[in-house]
Amino acid sequence: MTETVQLDIPVLLPHVPGDDDGCVDRLTAILSKSTGVSDVHVVAADGDGPSQLCLHFDSSATSVARIRSLARASGAEITNQFAHIFWDVTGVTHTRKARSVSERLRQIDGVAEAEVSPGFVRVEFDRRATSEEDIRIALAHHGVGVKPGTRGTPTADAPANASRAGGLVDTPSTAPDAATGRDAHEGDDGHDHGSGEHVHGGPFGERSEVIFAITSSVLWVGGFVAELAGWLDDSVLTAVFIVSGFFGGYFTLREAIDGIRNKRFEIDFLMLVAAAGAAILGKWEEGALLLALFSLGHALEGYAMGRARQAIEALADLAPPTAVVRRNDTESEVPVEQLVVGDTVVVKPNERIAADGFVVSGTSSVNQAPLTGESIPVDKSPVDDVAVAANAPTEVSGESKLFAGTINGSGQIDLYVTRLAKDSSLSKLATMVREAETQASPTQQFTNKFERIFVPAVLVLVVVVMVAGPALGSSLSDSFYRAMSVLVAASPCALAIATPSAVLAAVARAGQVGVLVKGGGPLENLGTLNAIAFDKTGTLTEGKPRLTDVVAADGIAEAELLAVAIAVENRSDHPLAAAIVRDGTARVRSRSIPTVSNVESITGRGVQAVSENQAVLIGNIKLFEENGGIDESVRAAANDLLGRGRTIMVVKHGDRFLGTLGLRDTPRPAAKKMIDDLRALGIERAIMISGDNQLVAESIAAEVGLTNAWGDLMPDDKVSAIERLRGEEGKVAMVGDGVNDAPAMANATVGIAMGAAGSDVALETADVALMGDELAKLPVIIGLSRKASRIIKQNLYMSLGMVAFLIPATLVGYVGIGPAVVFHEGSTLVVVANALRLLAYRRNESISASTSA
Incomplete structure (x- = not known):
């Protein structure tokens, strides 16, 4: 005989950050191979408890006790074996460095997953093969330091799944020293010798790259002025430009070496080859200019990305460090x-x-x-x-x-x-926003693949130019110089930063207005939505239905009808039941309430019970059609209430129909304006999917301005409705509470949870979570996403357009290395500045623009 048992995942695996973690898959795989177990799957968390593993087993082959014991032992083994790191870091100021570091971390034996974004590192590793210290050393080797002394680092006896916000790890080895309050890896001088800022390549800590870039630029400008004025002879000028190139190329060389180690030719490598080519031709001035501007562009890019990261980090600093406790x-x-x-x-x-x-x-x-x-x-x-x-x-x-x-x-x-x-909700928001940085958007994934093909193709083009020039009559030096100019022109620096800068700024801005967007994928999808589906109760309506109509059957007293209904519904946790008990009790204060037993819910239909040895049925018309039919006078009263937009509950006791109750859930005041704002943003199709009666759904939909209303839907029907809508419209969002609507949200292109503050379930199940319960936030985040999509496209057109202009211009000799560098770095800075406009996004900006257009 097949039976089931459900086990809480946080109990079995206290160190995992979510249901989609690799450790959950490992535990599932182990348990599914156990004798007598036929199926193991994850049951998402609901409002009353955590997520669970559901195991289907043959009770003749094993027992619940044996399964529980195996699950606890396996969970403990996995917990001891695998650790999760979530660190704030220094030394990763741009996406190319982040990509290089993440690839190097994945090459470490025992690292199961590694994601790096500017300022943040997430690693899952096998303790048997590597250690936290090994990862720190590997990061330090690449100039990346873990920020020391972060407030909130877990102590040795803290729970394993301690907060990730602020650079935490779920292993006790990062515990601060009880006496000093410093991280265990800090030295006696208070500096983190294993991972501190001094690791980041130079005597100036994290500022080294900026200082080197400024030094390089100042030296180049000084040399250029001295050359024009004739103050220095050629040998001294050459020395000045060489020193300028050294400061400008120091960090570029380090990152190029990292790329080569990862068997990748990055943009930094192209810049170095071009600078070296200029030096070979004796054009020290142009080679130094290339490296000075490239390093300065890198530094400014890092500064700009840092502004967006600071907006995210500010979320974690909102809570005070201390509290007055009684x-x-x-x-x-x-x-x-x-x-x-x-x-x-x-x-x-x-x-x-x-x-x-x-x-x-x-x-x-x-x-x-x-x-x-x-x-x-x-x-x-x-x-x-x-x-x-x-x-x-x-x-x-x-x-x-x-x-x-x-x-x-x-x-x-x-x-x-x-x-x-x-x-806390704040801690989870800050952590999830930070983790969202590591989730690449579809456009970013495309540009990454494009770069992997484009950069080697550029090297081939450069070789062709060097070979073809002499064959066509050009001198070897002219061909070589032209090839180096092409190398600079074709380097897709602006393309590399075009998408991640916009995504980072948009995610940070969304967090500032109380919306969690889990990465670039949901952000881009939000910006290209064609339709939105809404749950009714608690989303478009107040979620607090009121008993508005009591229609007793012929010969039945209103008090008797209400007394039976109150007795049964008092044993139910449905929102409609609470409304009947609350409002009904106020109308029958003097009436005694009968006792009931055997109360059972009938999904999508109503409830049944026993009172005074007779069956009680309370529910919609379908419930009675499936259980012997319904009295015509009662049906007529029910249909009349349905026609007036009421949710109805027919009450039957034994063989007698007692009457019909009408309830109404009022639309939110902000619902109609929200729909109007969405329409102004270009979303023409907004529908309601509800388990309520079709007429009720249509009544609410007409009142708030929806285009369609689909009612009488069971939970599985809502999933089918979303699939149907996706087939018709392409991309569709589902807006709900993140609990009852989780299956439908999971099947939508983007799942959006309302009122997620305080709800772990909503934060875990949704792609986008509105922390507050304000419908007005929906047009805000969609408007922000649409603007982010426009900026991403603008950045792509700008970066690719510059490459398309410069390559022919350098091939025919109209543009040399110097102008190519200026155009190249200028386009990169313009792209970053364009993306940072998202940090200043205002609530009504996109709506106003759409309306005026």
Whole structure:
């Protein structure tokens, strides 16, 4: 006989950052080979618990106890074997260096995965084959240092899945020394000798590349002026240009060597070959100019990318470093890392809130803009029952919830801590935004592949030019010079930075307005959407239905109808049930409520129970059509309510139809304007997919301005609806709450979760998460994505256009090395500056532009 058992993944694998981690696949593979186990798969987290492994097994061949034991043992073995590193680093200032470093890390025995972006490193490795120290050494060898002394580094006894924000690792070897508070790898002088900034090639730490570039440029300008003025003889000028070339080419040479080690000819290699060619021809001035401008461009590119990274890093710094905690009637200031669940934190007026939790006393208004982007402070008041709220913190209403990093208003409030600092919504947002940098967009993947083919092709072209020139009558020196000019002209520096600079700036800007975009893929897809599908309840509507109509059947008292309905629905957790109990009780205060038993939910239909030894059915018309039919007068009343946009619940007790209840969930006030704004952005098709009745769905859709409404959908039907819409429109987004709509969101081109602050499930399942519950954010992020898509295209056209112009110009001799360098580096800086415009994106910018157009 086949049975199932579900085991919590965070218990089995406490070190993994998510369900899609490689360690989950390893555990699944081990358990699937166990005797008696027929299938193992992941069950996504829901609102009531974590993600789980579901195992199907033959109970005659094995037992639950044996499976649990094997899973715990296998999970412990994998946890001990594999470690995950998430480090903030110095020395990676641009994408070419990031790509080179990541490829070198992947070549280390035992490294399962490595992703590097400017300022951030993520590595998964096998402890049996390598170690954290080996990875630090490998990074240091490439001029990359791990930032020391980061606040929040886990202690030796901290949970294995400690926060990744701020450069953390899930192994205890990075624990700060208890006495000094410094990282274990720091030396006595306070510097990180294994990975500090001094590793980054030079006496000036991370600023070395900038200083070298400026020195090179100053020397070249000085030499050029001296040459024009005749102040120095040729030998001294040559020496000045050689020294200028040394400072300009130092870091270029290092990165070219790294590329060659990875069996790749990068752009840096092309620049060095061109500079060396100029030197061979005795044109020291032009060779030095090439290296000076290239290094200066590199440094400015790194500075510009650093601005975008600082916008991301600022998210992690929003929470205060300390909090005032009240324990045993004594208040004391402690680091936020020392807060534990259940602590009471005193939040004074105008202070930043230190942890996620809820209000237990006091009232105030809280500015949640740093996290959710809400423009208006939100009034906060205490929960009704602290014990109930503590047992179910995810169910606490928004009027009582508090988030780390938000700003208290004029009232003092007491906060009950529900999450550790490492698990706060702010920490998760900062971490996920940082990790999003490592996710290459489709355009970036294309340009990477293009570069791998284009750069060797350029080298072949250069050889052809050198050989063909003398054959066509040109001198060897002229042909060689022309070949070096072509080499400079064809180097796709601007192309390499065109996409990642725009993606980084857009992801950073989205985080600033309270939206998490998980990488370049979702960002680009958002910018090219053709249609959007919305869930109804809680997304387009308030999610708080009200009992509006009570239509008793002939001969039935309204009080009897409501009493039976309240008795049954009081045992259900459905939102409609809560509305019937709340509003119905107010109408039958004096009526006694009967007892019920055997309450069972019927998915997509309603609920059944037993009361006074008779069956009770409450649900939609389909429920009764499948269970003996429905009284015609009751059907007529139900259809009348449906025609007026109500959700109906027919009630039957034994053989008697008691009547029909009508409920209505009101649209959000912002829903209609949001749809209008989306239409202004060019999204013409916006539909609703709902499990509610078709007439109800159409009523809400007409009120908010949707183009279509598809109702009466079961969860599987919603997936089919998304697949159908993708077939019709190409790209489609699904907007929901990230829990009930997870399957549909997973099948959409882009899944968008509403109100993700405080919800681990929404953050994990969605491609895009609106941290707040504001529909107005949807046009903002789509407008930002559309602008990012336009800027990416502009950058590609600009970079490829410059290459297309310069190659023929240098081939025919109209442009030499000097002008080619100026055009080449100028286009790179223009591309980066164009991308940085996204950091200043304003909410109504794209909508206004679309409207005026």
